Amino acid sequence: xxxxxxxxxxxxxxxxxxxxxxxxxxxxxxxxxxxxxxxxxxxxxxxxxxxxxxxxxxxxxxxxxxxxxxxxxxxxxxxxxxxxxxxxxxxxxxxxxxxxxxxxxxxxxxxxxxxxxxxxxxxxxxxxxxxxxxxxxxxxxxxxxxxxxxxxxxxxxxxxxxxxxxxxxxxxxxxxxxxxxxxxxxxxxxxxxxxxxxxxxxxxxxxxxxxxxxxxxxxxxxxxxxxxxxxxxxxxxxxxxxxxxxxxxxxxxxxxxxxxxxxxxxxxxxxxxxxxxxxxxxxxxxxxxxxxxxxxxxxxxxxxxxxxxxx
Numbered sequence: 001x002x003x004x005x006x007x008x009x010x011x012x013x014x015x016x017x018x019x020x021x022x023x024x025x026x027x028x029x030x031x032x033x034x035x036x037x038x039x040x041x042x043x044x045x046x047x048x049x050x051x052x053x054x055x056x057x058x059x060x061x062x063x064x065x066x067x068x069x070x071x072x073x074x075x076x077x078x079x080x081x082x083x084x085x086x087x088x089x090x091x092x093x094x095x096x097x098x099x100x101x102x103x104x105x106x107x108x109x110x111x112x113x114x115x116x117x118x119x120x121x122x123x124x125x126x127x128x129x130x131x132x133x134x135x136x137x138x139x140x141x142x143x144x145x146x147x148x149x150x151x152x153x154x155x156x157x158x159x160x161x162x163x164x165x166x167x168x169x170x171x172x173x174x175x176x177x178x179x180x181x182x183x184x185x186x187x188x189x190x191x192x193x194x195x196x197x198x199x200x201x202x203x204x205x206x207x208x209x210x211x212x213x214x215x216x217x218x219x220x221x222x223x224x225x226x227x228x229x230x231x232x233x234x235x236x237x238x239x240x241x242x243x244x245x246x247x248x249x250x251x252x253x254x255x256x257x258x259x260x261x262x263x264x265x266x267x268x269x270x271x272x273x274x275x276x277x278x279x280x281x282x283x284x285x286x287x288x289x290x291x292x293x294x295x296x297x298x299x300x301x302x303x304x305x306x307x308x309x310x311x
Contacts, residue, residue, distance in 0.1 A: 013062055014069040014305025015054065016114060017047065019141050022054045025301040026062045031125060036298055037061065048097065052104045067108040067311050069304030070097055071117035073142065075160050110308050114300045115144030115162065116153050118293075121303030122256045123148050126294035133252040137164055138299075139239065139259035139268075143177045147250070167242040179238045182214040182260055189217065189231050199227035218263045232264050236271025243272055243290065244279035251284045258293030265292050 010029035015022060023038040037058070041050055055068065074083040082096055101109040119128075119136035128134040132151070138144045145164030147154040155161050165177030178184050189212070193205055200220050204212045220228035243255055255276075261268055273290050280288075295302055 011062070011065060012069070012305040012308055013058060013065050013067075014071065014117070014301040014303070014308060015051070015058075016071040016117070016300040016304070017051060018073060018114070022051065023297065023301050024054070024058055025298055025305055026058075027302065027305050031306075033298065033302065035062065036301075038297075048100055051097070052101060055101065055105050055107060065107065067110070067308050068101070069117070069301075069306075069308035070101070070109050070111050071114040071300040071304040072097070072111060073114050073144070076111060076113045078155075078159055108311060110304070110311050112304050112307055113144075113146070114138075116146045116155075117301075117303035117307065118144070118258060118295075118299035119146035119148055119256075119303065120153060120307055121295050121299040121301075122258065122293050123151070123303075124306055125302060126299065127256045127291040128254050131253040133250070134254045134256060135246050135250060135252050136256045136258070136293075137239070137243070138293075139180050139235075139257065139261035140182055142181050147252075164242055164246070167245060169238050169241050176238060176242045180235050180261070185214060185217065185231065185235055185261065186212055189228075192227075192231070200225050201228060214260050215263070218260070221264045221267055229267055232261070232267045233271045235261065236268040237275045239268075240272040240275025241279055243276040244285075247276060247280045247284045247288050252288060255288055255290045256293050257290070258295070258299055262292050 012027040013024065015024045021038050021040055025033050026035040028034040039054060041047065072083055076083050097111050098109045101107055115136065115138055118138055119134065122128045122136055123131070123134050134148045136146045143165030145162045147162050165175060167176050168174060169176055169179065179188065189201065190205070190209065193202060201212060201216060204216055217228050217232065221232050246252070246255065257269060257272060269290070269292055276290060277285050293299055
């Protein structure tokens with residue numbers, strides 16, 4: 001039994017920065033999620049200012065904390081403490097988040113790529129727990145991924161290992177990111193509406209073509225919409241081809257898939273698994289478990305909270 005004093009000392013706080021939201025978790029001394037809190041981002045205001053204000057909101061909510069983990073989208077350069085490239089938040093290369101957070105809040109910050117953080121969260125507390133090696137993929141606004149060997153994030157020679165979204169899936173060089181991110185799934189669906197006007201999604205498009213979201217697609221698929229189901233199954237097949245490459249190359253124990261697209265779990269995960277089996281070396285496939293992530297939208301915040309303990 002952990003005392004109240006020890007729980008306070010071991011409390012960990014993590015924040016995920018995304019294109020649309022700021023999400024925070026507080027882990028108690030037992031490693032359980034004590035609180036999950038999120039707010040929308042204002043696209044008209046600089047991210048760093050909103051992040052600092054958000055940390056200010058967390059202090060009365062969680063009590064005093066001396067350090068925090070921050071998960072950010074994009075290629076994070078640990079040497080310069082900056083995000084070298086981010087499709088979703090282009091202002092980031094100019095910002096040293098850690099220095100700015102320390103200066104404005106007095107809190108020490110560890111910065112981590114969001115996919116690496118989510119992978120570490122799933123490895124420690126989610127679908128990867130109990131394994132030694134794991135490959136993680138998240139299918140959201142972008143396609144992120146990370147590799148964990150012997151309990152540690154594998155970063156590669158320059159720190160950018162795990163760019164699963166750049167794997168080509170056909171001879172024309174079409175990349176997984178271009179077919180499996182949520183925005184590209186929506187783009188593919190819009191391009192095919194004229195071929196299937198019976199889909200329930202057409203009603204949304206007729207009112208406002210830009211209003212359709214991945215949640216609409218998942219909901220339609222789960223309600224039996226053939227067109228939505230077909231598009232998500234094809235997405236899973238593309239991802240499965242990439243997963244087969246990972247299985248053949250790394251022979252990892254587990255592959256964990258997270259992100260919004262996996263809300264249609266039965267359709268997408270089954271398509272991924274079937275295509276991976278088709279293109280994998282059988283002994284490697286048989287040694288790998290392909291699983292849906294368990295931490296859902298909290299994975300990156302949980303993972304970076306855990307990583308902050310290494311500060």
